Amino acid sequence: xxxxxxxxxxxxxxxxxxxGAQASTLDDVKAKGHVQCGVSQGLPGFSNPDEKGNWSxxxxxxxxxxxxxxxxxxxxxxxxxxxxxxxxxxxQSGEVDLLSRNTTWTLSRDTALxxxxxxxxxxxxxxxxxxxxxxxxxxxxxSGAAVCTNTGTTTELNVADYFRTNKMDYKVxxxxxxxxxxxxxxxxxxxxxxxDQSGIAAQRTKLKEPGAxxxxxxxxxxxxxxxxxxxxxxxxxxxxRWTLNALITAEEFGVEKGNVASMKDSxxxxxxxLVSAEGTMCENLGLQPGCFANAIAAVGNYGExxxxxxxxxxxxxxxxxxxxxWSKGGxxxxxxxx
Amino acid sequence: xxxxxxxxxxxxxxxKTKVAPWNDPKVRGFFFQxxxxxxxxxxxxxxxxxxxxxxxRQKIASGFDFLGTTAGxxxxxxxxxxxxxxxxxRAFMVGLINTLIVSVIGCVVATVxxxxxxxxxxxxxxxxxxxxAVYIEIFRNIPLLLQIFFxxxxxxxxxxxxxxxxxxxxxxxxxxxxxxxxxxxxxDGFSVVVIAFVVAVVAIVFLxxxxxxxxxxxxxxxxxxxxxxxLLVLLPLIGAAVTGFPMTWEYPKATRFSISGGFTIxxxxxxxxxxxxxxxxxxxxxxxxxxxxAVSHGQTEAAHSLGLRNGPTLRLVIxxxxxxxxxxxxxxxxLNLTKNSSLSAAIAYPELVSVFAGTVLxxxxxxxxxxxxxxxxxxxxxxxxxxxxxxxxKKMALVER
Numbered sequence: 001x002x003x004x005x006x007x008x009x010x011x012x013x014x015x016x017x018x019x020g021a022q023a024s025t026l027d028d029v030k031a032k033g034h035v036q037c038g039v040s041q042g043l044p045g046f047s048n049p050d051e052k053g054n055w056s057x058x059x060x061x062x063x064x065x066x067x068x069x070x071x072x073x074x075x076x077x078x079x080x081x082x083x084x085x086x087x088x089x090x091x092q093s094g095e096v097d098l099l100s101r102n103t104t105w106t107l108s109r110d111t112a113l114x115x116x117x118x119x120x121x122x123x124x125x126x127x128x129x130x131x132x133x134x135x136x137x138x139x140x141x142x143s144g145a146a147v148c149t150n151t152g153t154t155t156e157l158n159v160a161d162y163f164r165t166n167k168m169d170y171k172v173x174x175x176x177x178x179x180x181x182x183x184x185x186x187x188x189x190x191x192x193x194x195x196d197q198s199g200i201a202a203q204r205t206k207l208k209e210p211g212a213x214x215x216x217x218x219x220x221x222x223x224x225x226x227x228x229x230x231x232x233x234x235x236x237x238x239x240x241r242w243t244l245n246a247l248i249t250a251e252e253f254g255v256e257k258g259n260v261a262s263m264k265d266s267x268x269x270x271x272x273x274l275v276s277a278e279g280t281m282c283e284n285l286g287l288q289p290g291c292f293a294n295a296i297a298a299v300g301n302y303g304e305x306x307x308x309x310x311x312x313x314x315x316x317x318x319x320x321x322x323x324x325x326w327s328k329g330g331x332x333x334x335x336x337x338x
Numbered sequence: 339x340x341x342x343x344x345x346x347x348x349x350x351x352x353x354k355t356k357v358a359p360w361n362d363p364k365v366r367g368f369f370f371q372x373x374x375x376x377x378x379x380x381x382x383x384x385x386x387x388x389x390x391x392x393x394x395r396q397k398i399a400s401g402f403d404f405l406g407t408t409a410g411x412x413x414x415x416x417x418x419x420x421x422x423x424x425x426x427x428r429a430f431m432v433g434l435i436n437t438l439i440v441s442v443i444g445c446v447v448a449t450v451x452x453x454x455x456x457x458x459x460x461x462x463x464x465x466x467x468x469x470x471a472v473y474i475e476i477f478r479n480i481p482l483l484l485q486i487f488f489x490x491x492x493x494x495x496x497x498x499x500x501x502x503x504x505x506x507x508x509x510x511x512x513x514x515x516x517x518x519x520x521x522x523x524x525x526d527g528f529s530v531v532v533i534a535f536v537v538a539v540v541a542i543v544f545l546x547x548x549x550x551x552x553x554x555x556x557x558x559x560x561x562x563x564x565x566x567x568x569l570l571v572l573l574p575l576i577g578a579a580v581t582g583f584p585m586t587w588e589y590p591k592a593t594r595f596s597i598s599g600g601f602t603i604x605x606x607x608x609x610x611x612x613x614x615x616x617x618x619x620x621x622x623x624x625x626x627x628x629x630x631x632a633v634s635h636g637q638t639e640a641a642h643s644l645g646l647r648n649g650p651t652l653r654l655v656i657x658x659x660x661x662x663x664x665x666x667x668x669x670x671x672x673l674n675l676t677k678n679s680s681l682s683a684a685i686a687y688p689e690l691v692s693v694f695a696g697t698v699l700x701x702x703x704x705x706x707x708x709x710x711x712x713x714x715x716x717x718x719x720x721x722x723x724x725x726x727x728x729x730x731x732k733k734m735a736l737v738e739r
Contacts, residue, residue, distance in 0.1 A: 085696050089705050092398060113703035114398035134595070145595045146515060151683075151692065152700030156411045160422040163412075169598075172412040173606070175686045176696065184686070187494050188514045189605070191595045231397050 037063035074298030125219035143168035148190035250301035433693035452622025534577030
């Protein structure tokens with residue numbers, strides 16, 4: 001009996017040690033053979049499953065690019081759909097390795113929540129959508145309106161700030177799931193639907209009559225959306241940051257999904273470093289040579305990702321705007337690959 | 339084997355040799371209790387230390403300081419003063435009160451509805467008892483969350499837009515945004531009316547005692563119920579008349595978007611009360627039916643043979659005895675209803691889980707503290723309900739002489 005108790009105590013102690021000292025995220029990910037990626041519960045253009053359960057979208061492509069950089073295949077990734085409310089806890093607790101879920105980079109999230117944001121995959125701003133027949137032309141006319149939004153988002157706080165600053169009354173109706181917000185807005189529970197402009201464009205496609213609604217001109221906030229990882233594992237954070245930067249640099253230098261294989265023969269040293277023809281960029285991150293080339297081969301460069309998921313030819317029909325490269329009038333900018 | 343032979347020796351007579359301490363069942367029992375306790379304490383300490391270490395390592399904020407910082411978000415239904423500049427602690431109070439509001443209203447409505455349906459289920463009228471059975475079988479067997487969505491989204495869609503509000507009275511508006519009625523605003527001197535009301539309540543308590551004593555000594559009954567109703571209505575009314583009706587009304591007004599001012603019942607609250615009470619009433623109805631059937635038919639026959647009609651038989655003989663069977667499971671239903679109110683988050687009713695374990699948790703990221711407080715609150719509410727119902731149960735229990 002004493003032996004049994006001794007064994008039990010020893011086992012618990014070992015389990016305690018194992019739990020206390022976590023291995024690095026990269027080792028964990030390699031051991032299980034896939035990246036576990038937290039995405040939205042269904043936001044067209046950003047992360048949305050089709051009828052077969054295949055995920056697509058801009059946020060999903062960031063996950064796939066990271067998976068390709070590590071494993072060489074964009075399919076070595078599993079997705080965990082998360083509500084706005086659940087997302088940070090899921091990342092903190094290790095349920096997901098990477099959160100790529102149209103999440104705004106803010107100071108308090110970067111610090112008090114124990115997260116690290118690893119760049120911006122989409123520059124967004126909060127907007128308002130109303131019914132055309134209300135005759136509202138500006139957000140300044142919205143005093144007394146009922147506003148539908150999501151709980152646990154920066155949106156909820158921005159709308160409070162905006163109405164407070166402009167000394168207007170409002171009633172906020174905050175739902176947990178995006179689908180319920182849209183359903184309630186469509187049923188007339190609210191006058192206004194508010195979220196990031198890209199989100200409005202995406203959700204508008206779900207309304208009964210998308211044409212009967214207009215998006216007001218005001219953009220009331222800065223919403224830099226980007227992938228986030230747990231604080232404290234710098235290597236993992238660097239992998240995600242530089243995979244995203246690789247997609248942006250690839251667009252800048254004309255490296256595409258179709259031509260990335262032939263770019264090893266390029267004369268441009270920056271391109272040569274990007275595709276691992278020169279230097280030890282991937283090795284510095286703890287990855288195999290050719291990691292960025294694999295990421296680009298899996299999803300294409302940033303421009304291709306944008307066009308495929310949210311660009312003018314998609315139902316969302318969003319223009320590049322701020323998300324155009326810095327060299328073409330936008331603010332998408334990657335530090336150099338050197 | 340050695341153990342049992344020692345025991346046998348001892349039971350057959352006084353021990354001749356001194357038993358070694360590790361063979362003494364008392365010492366052994368004590369030893370294992372201590373080992374278990376130490377292991378449990380060590381486990382708790384390990385959990386705590388591990389959690390704090392991990393929080394520290396990931397630089398996640400901890401502690402309860404966040405309760406004093408500014409919340410910065412709006413809440414639709416605020417029974418106490420609350421604005422975006424209030425603290426997270428205040429937001430917690432709003433959530434808690436909203437939980438209590440929906441639970442209390444839900445329990446009252448569910449009880450009334452449940453008793454009516456339960457009695458109807460036993461009715462000799464074929465149609466009435468069939469209808470009650472259909473009600474019970476439908477609402478008891480559909481998941482509550484679906485019922486909540488049904489009430490919220492279906493009822494919501496049926497109601498008109500604010501511009502075409504239903505107006506059963508000139509100052510009452512019913513539309514997709516809620517029910518808007520005039521709000522009574524007390525003026526100076528309203529305290530007289532409140533005092534008159536309290537006096538009426540006290541008078542009723544004494545009247546009841548007096549009526550019971552008189553009936554026990556003389557056998558004469560007194561119409562306590564109608565007298566009580568009269569007192570409750572008349573005394574405050576006289577008080578109001580003397581002070582010149584110190585009350586005014588705040589009327590709802592149509593604005594550009596909706597109706598504002600007055601007293602508002604939001605559709606989220608209405609849907610939650612409907613869903614919770616209709617669902618729980620189906621269980622209460624079955625409990626009531628079981629309770630009534632548990633009272634033997636002889637009691638009814640005895641009451642009838644004493645000349646009591648059906649109504650008084652039910653009221654004076656059957657129900658009081660049935661209550662003893664009904665109260666314990668009824669308590670469980672109240673507990674269920676209160677805990678089920680946490681499903682409100684799905685339809686934007688701002689109760690504790692939605693406001694505190696939802697928005698506040700997300701803004702502060704302090705999952706352990708927030709979820710801990712929330713669990714503690716639900717445990718406290720549930721234990722309070724249980725305690726209250728236990729007192730009531732004791733009062734109703736069979737007094738054995």
